[in-house]
Amino acid sequence: MIAIVTDSTSDLLPQHLSEWNLKSVPLYVLFDGNMLKDGVEITPSQIFKGVREGKKPPSTSQPSPAEFADAYRAALTSADHVLSIHISSELSGTSSSARLAAQEFPGQVTVVDSRSVSGGLALQVLRAARLAREGAQTSDIVAQLERIQRVMTLRFTVDTLDFLRLNGRIGGAQALLGSLLNIKPILQVKEGKVDAAGRVRGQKKAVAEIVNSIKAYTEQHGPSRALLLVTEGGEGAVQEIRAGMRGLQVEDVGTVSIGAVVATHAGPGAMGIALEPVTV
DSSP states (O other), rough: OOEEEEEEGGGOOOOHHTTTTTEOOOOEEEEEEEEEEEETTEEEEEEEHHHTTTOOOOOOEEOOOOHHHHHHHHHTTTTTTTEEEETTTOOSSSSHHHHHHHHTTTTTEEEESSSOOTHHHHHHHHHHHHHHTTTTTHHHHHHHHHHHHHOOOEEEEESHHHHHHHSSSSOOHHHHHHHHEEEEEEEETTTTTHHHHHHSSSSSHHHHHHHHHHHHHHHHHEEEEEEEEEEETHHHHHHHHHHHHHTSSSEEEEEEOOOOOHHHEEEEEEOOEEEEEEEO
């Protein structure tokens, strides 16, 4: 039996964790002088409210190797092997912590760098869990995840540039000009990093751009799975994207709320989509 471990930046829902018997190790958010567990001790709403009230923007940190070791030890009481799938190593040191912990369990833990985050990580975890339940071997699951990583996509946009500015991702002048012109950046996770994929003016054009990217993706890759992602305030736009998906070769896996760690950078009103081919 293979146990699946991931981290809180997958943004998987509690029902996902329960249905597939997944263990999620939380990252940390340092906010208002406290180190808080993502999704356990702090939520995006608390971050957004605090920042609006003038509190210093939060920073984030990966789990310790000891926390991963505890998760592996618990999983191995009922499993023969652990497959540990995590946020891109280009975005966090989480995979490094997991690999250090895995050294305590020679031959029993395999760590996978998803090269993605949020919905992109979630889709890989769900695929791995499905394959494991069907009886696939660890090496076969890892090989399929590596193929998926080469073709999957995650595109999103943010409603406000303030959080990118506060976290040093863009300059103040750039953020001010973007806000004045109602510029919405289209961002993508590519080769494990967040890159610009374009920019449009206004929410409606941002939604249209994402829907067009879904159409182009399915034309290239055929039947695909889609997982929508959102922070508070972006719910209406997500429903518009969902409406735009109708009639396309897309299996709607559902919607996940972006957790506190990722929301620290995305801010309120963010929304997007992760896509993977059904078969690779």
